[in-house]
Structures are given as C-alpha cells and as structure tokens.
Amino acid sequence: MAPITNVVLAIIAVVQILLVLNANESARISANAAVRAADTSTQANNLSRQSLIADQRPWIAVSFEPAGPITWPAGGLQISYKDTLKNIGKSPALNLKHVQGIALALDIDLPEQASLRRLIAANNTGAINLMPGEEIQVIGHIQRSRDEVTRSAAAWAGDGPSGSRPVLIGAADYKTSFDDEVRTTGFIYEVGFWDPAKGITVTAMDPLADGEIPPERVRIRRRPNIDAPVN
Incomplete structure (x- = not known):
C-alpha cells in the first residue's frame, strides 16, 4: 500500500503545484490588467485636466x-x-x-x-x-x-x-x-x-x-x- 500511497501523494502534490502556478498566473494577469486600467484612467484624467485648462485658462x-x-x-x-x-x-x-x-x-x-x-x-x-x-x-x-x-x-x-x-x-x-x-x-x-x-x-x-x-x-x-x- 505504501507505493500506492506515495503515488497518490505525488499526484496530489503535482496538482497543488499546478493550482498554485495557475493562481499566480491569474494574479499576474489581473495585476497587469489593473495596471493597464490605472494607466488608462490616468491618461483620461490628464486629458480631462488638459481640456479643462485649455477651456478655462487665460489666452x-x-x-x-x-x-x-x-x-x-x-x-x-x-x-x-x-x-x-x-x-x-x-x-x-x-x-x-x-x-x-x-x-x-x-x-x-x-x-x-x-x-x-x-x-x-x-x-x-x-x-x-x-x-x-x-x-x-x-x-x-x-x-x-x-x-x-x-x-x-x-x-x-x-x-x-x-x-x-x-x-x-x-x-x-x-x-x-x-x-x-x-x-x-x-x-x-x-x-x-x-x-x-x-x-x-x-x-x-x-x-x-x-x-x-x-x-x-x-x-x-x-x-x-x-x-x-x-x-
């Protein structure tokens, strides 16, 4: 029974590793998406501020x-x-x-x-x-x-x-x-x-x-x- 148990434990360990790797990849993808969203929001805010300044500033x-x-x-x-x-x-x-x-x-x-x-x-x-x-x-x-x-x-x-x-x-x-x-x-x-x-x-x-x-x-x-x- 010991060999079978070892095999099962090894399989479980591999599955856990795969789950961790997949979670890390998902986290990386989510983080990258958040960064892109933040960059887009910053650019939009900058454009909005520039438009506001151009409209309200002196000339x-x-x-x-x-x-x-x-x-x-x-x-x-x-x-x-x-x-x-x-x-x-x-x-x-x-x-x-x-x-x-x-x-x-x-x-x-x-x-x-x-x-x-x-x-x-x-x-x-x-x-x-x-x-x-x-x-x-x-x-x-x-x-x-x-x-x-x-x-x-x-x-x-x-x-x-x-x-x-x-x-x-x-x-x-x-x-x-x-x-x-x-x-x-x-x-x-x-x-x-x-x-x-x-x-x-x-x-x-x-x-x-x-x-x-x-x-x-x-x-x-x-x-x-x-x-x-x-x-």
Missing part, C-alpha cells in the same frame, strides 16, 4: 496699429505704434511681461525671438496680472540708426526690391493659476505703408524715395507664412 492676444508717421531722422528710421495685449481667456493671466523690438536683419524670426524671450526672463520688473476681458495698451517709439538702415538695405540686395524692411518682433510671457508653466504669445509683424498708386502695401522702404510716411498710410500687419510660438 493673451497681441495686436499692433500705427501711432504716428514713419520718419527718417538723420537717415535713420523711427516708427511709432500702439501695442495692445488682451486677455481673451476665462481666468487671470499672472505675471504678464512682454517685450518687442524692431528687427532689420534678414533672418529675424526664431533667433531674434529667442533673444527677446531671454530678455523677458531676465526682466522681473513691470509684470502685471491681467483679468479676463481686460487689456493694456502701450505707445512705443523705436529708432534705428542710419548705419543700421543702410546695412539692412544692402543685405536685401538681390532679394526683391531694395530698401529697409522693418519687422516688429517680440513675445508676451505669463502664467496661469493652474500650474507653473510659462505660457507664451509670440508675434511677428511687418511694417510698411500703403501705396495708392500701386494699390499695394509696400514693405521695402527707401528713405530718399519714400520720405516721411503719414500715419494714415502706415500699415502694421501680421507677417504671413511665419508661425510665432503660442502656447
């Missing part, structure tokens, strides 16, 4: 309009403009700072904007909070020297009409009440003037040929085909 819109003539003092360039920043979102824009300048170089898009954003980061003065629907307006006057105007006109030689092609470029940085991420509205605007004889806006300007341009003919328009960063 800063930037616009420019002429605030005076384009003049050429001593052969240089002077432009006056009104800069409007408006919170078109649903919550306050916190620690809002912005800076802009006139660029005359050929490649002014990303390098110039990056340098302006570094200037914003280093400048802790003048920051404000802008409530939903509120706007601020700033009158700016920017000058460039005769040498800068001459160099910029020469740089454009062979690339369409010669002349200075000033561009207003800059960025507005701010935070929201939802997180610590810095949000940015970048802007790139061409400066030119309306030529009634040609029926077009001219962006390549010649100090001698064009002379002083009155405010009603000055045009400041968003530069086409250029994506300024907005987040």
Whole structure:
C-alpha cells in the first residue's frame, strides 16, 4: 500500500503545484490588467485636466496699429505704434511681461525671438496680472540708426526690391493659476505703408524715395507664412 500511497501523494502534490502556478498566473494577469486600467484612467484624467485648462485658462492676444508717421531722422528710421495685449481667456493671466523690438536683419524670426524671450526672463520688473476681458495698451517709439538702415538695405540686395524692411518682433510671457508653466504669445509683424498708386502695401522702404510716411498710410500687419510660438 505504501507505493500506492506515495503515488497518490505525488499526484496530489503535482496538482497543488499546478493550482498554485495557475493562481499566480491569474494574479499576474489581473495585476497587469489593473495596471493597464490605472494607466488608462490616468491618461483620461490628464486629458480631462488638459481640456479643462485649455477651456478655462487665460489666452493673451497681441495686436499692433500705427501711432504716428514713419520718419527718417538723420537717415535713420523711427516708427511709432500702439501695442495692445488682451486677455481673451476665462481666468487671470499672472505675471504678464512682454517685450518687442524692431528687427532689420534678414533672418529675424526664431533667433531674434529667442533673444527677446531671454530678455523677458531676465526682466522681473513691470509684470502685471491681467483679468479676463481686460487689456493694456502701450505707445512705443523705436529708432534705428542710419548705419543700421543702410546695412539692412544692402543685405536685401538681390532679394526683391531694395530698401529697409522693418519687422516688429517680440513675445508676451505669463502664467496661469493652474500650474507653473510659462505660457507664451509670440508675434511677428511687418511694417510698411500703403501705396495708392500701386494699390499695394509696400514693405521695402527707401528713405530718399519714400520720405516721411503719414500715419494714415502706415500699415502694421501680421507677417504671413511665419508661425510665432503660442502656447
């Protein structure tokens, strides 16, 4: 009887081992399923939070309009403009700072904007909070020297009409009440003037040929085909 008993006990032991292995595999499968469910839930929560933030957060819109003539003092360039920043979102824009300048170089898009954003980061003065629907307006006057105007006109030689092609470029940085991420509205605007004889806006300007341009003919328009960063 002992051999038979041993065989039975061995069979029972094998069955128990198989049951334990099967239980472990079932537990592993259940654990993996729970992890996947948790990941899916986390992703869904993140998406829901992102959607909520996008709907409720502030959004800063930037616009420019002429605030005076384009003049050429001593052969240089002077432009006056009104800069409007408006919170078109649903919550306050916190620690809002912005800076802009006139660029005359050929490649002014990303390098110039990056340098302006570094200037914003280093400048802790003048920051404000802008409530939903509120706007601020700033009158700016920017000058460039005769040498800068001459160099910029020469740089454009062979690339369409010669002349200075000033561009207003800059960025507005701010935070929201939802997180610590810095949000940015970048802007790139061409400066030119309306030529009634040609029926077009001219962006390549010649100090001698064009002379002083009155405010009603000055045009400041968003530069086409250029994506300024907005987040």
